[in-house]
Amino acid sequence: MYGAEPVNEESERTAFRKAEKKYKIYYENAKKKKIPRSVDLSEVIDFRSILESFKGGGDLPAGVFELKCDFNQPVFGLVSRPGFYFIPAALSIEEQCHWIRESLTSFPQPPNRTNHNAIYGPLQDLFLAAKEGKVLIEEDTLAENIISEANLDQSNVNTPRWKYIKELDESFSRDAGKSVSASVLLRKLRWSTLGLQFDWSKRSYNIALPHKKIPDKLCMLAKRMAAPAMPCSEEFHPEAAIVNYFGLGDMLGGHLDDMEKDWSKPIVSISLGCKAIFLLGGKSRDHTPIAMFLQSGDAVLMAGEARECFHGVPRIFTDPENAEIGTLESQFSDENNLPFLDYIRTSRVNINIRQF
Ligand SMILES: O=C(O)CCC(=O)C(=O)O
Numbered sequence: 091m092y093g094a095e096p097v098n099e100e101s102e103r104t105a106f107r108k109a110e111k112k113y114k115i116y117y118e119n120a121k122k123k124k125i126p127r128s129v130d131l132s133e134v135i136d137f138r139s140i141l142e143s144f145k146g147g148g149d150l151p152a153g154v155f156e157l158k159c160d161f162n163q164p165v166f167g168l169v170s171r172p173g174f175y176f177i178p179a180a181l182s183i184e185e186q187c188h189w190i191r192e193s194l195t196s197f198p199q200p201p202n203r204t205n206h207n208a209i210y211g212p213l214q215d216l217f218l219a220a221k222e223g224k225v226l227i228e229e230d231t232l233a234e235n236i237i238s239e240a241n242l243d244q245s246n247v248n249t250p251r252w253k254y255i256k257e258l259d260e261s262f263s264r265d266a267g268k269s270v271s272a273s274v275l276l277r278k279l280r281w282s283t284l285g286l287q288f289d290w291s292k293r294s295y296n297i298a299l300p301h302k303k304i305p306d307k308l309c310m311l312a313k314r315m316a317a318p319a320m321p322c323s324e325e326f327h328p329e330a331a332i333v334n335y336f337g338l339g340d341m342l343g344g345h346l347d348d349m350e351k352d353w354s355k356p357i358v359s360i361s362l363g364c365k366a367i368f369l370l371g372g373k374s375r376d377h378t379p380i381a382m383f384l385q386s387g388d389a390v391l392m393a394g395e396a397r398e399c400f401h402g403v404p405r406i407f408t409d410p411e412n413a414e415i416g417t418l419e420s421q422f423s424d425e426n427n428l429p430f431l432d433y434i435r436t437s438r439v440n441i442n443i444r445q446f
């Protein structure tokens with residue numbers, strides 16, 4: 091899965107790698123300003139404009155078909171990739187706002203794990219701490235600085251090693267030891283896992299890790315989205331989800347999601363925030379991938395043969411001309427929502443939900 095891309099000369103030459111390099115963000119230095127190199131996007135499929143033209147009675151482009159199903163809006167497939175379906179604008183703007191809030195405030199909460207666990211252990215309320223300008227500091231450092239603090243029991247092995255303090259706490263000298271601001275950690279949040287926990291070091295699910303069920307509302311959403319790709323009269327049972335967080339320059343390298351037992355069940359993948367490019371390859375990295383835009387509210391289903399296809403996200407767009415988040419921005423424009431607005435302006439969130 092992730093990190094599966096071996097960096098050697100051979101992999102650098104594959105068709106998938108070439109496409110990743112084509113769309114990845116590179117900078118040119120013009121008058122000491124970093125400017126993103128312009129990239130030819132003419133081959134990137136835009137399902138939003140396909141939807142608009144389809145609704146207006148226009149024909150579908152060659153290679154794209156409409157899946158006949160009971161979903162309440164058009165579901166498109168690609169002739170060359172059986173089992174792959176794209177639902178443009180699957181989520182309403184209200185639903186998008188709801189899942190962005192959840193992705194930032196509730197999904198990274200323990201016992202769910204995030205990429206920060208390996209260094210900092212379980213971190214509560216990262217989004218709130220970032221909003222309040224807090225700093226995370228290693229407890230030994232804290233003990234040296236605020237020796238009289240009653241709640242610091244060094245003999246208690248359950249006491250977390252890292253704690254938040256208020257940035258302007260005068261009793262703490264920043265130079266004394268390891269510290270990192272919560273807002274930096276929020277920017278560096280790359281994934282969180284819901285439901286059954288995925289152990290990245292072993293590249294498998296670990297049922298022994300403490301976990302909560304996938305929230306009911308997310309289950310309902312995933313079931314509704316999965317329906318067009320489900321085997322006849324079967325229902326999707328979400329058991330695990332991975333939430334990916336992308337900032338400018340972040341990419342998700344080509345990979346296969348092959349850890350689930352039953353590939354007839356789809357992976358339901360929901361995009362939120364800034365627009366991205368998704369590459370859908372074939373069963374080997376030598377297949378030239380199909381590039382498509384993913385916008386906030388789009389859903390992608392990968393089932394059957396498409397489960398065996400390499401895929402990845404080489405690029406997100408955070409510039410106002412390309413990010414396509416105008417409506418989201420207006421929803422988040424009141425004062426209470428400013429921290430969400432600030433985050434989503436330069437970020438993309440992907441929630442992908444799986445069954446075993
Ligand atoms: O971010 C995306 O759209 C794809 C995510 C993905 O492929 C994964 O998490 O396995």
Ligand SMILES: [Fe+2]
Binds near residue numbers: 345346347401
């Ligand atoms: Fe994936």
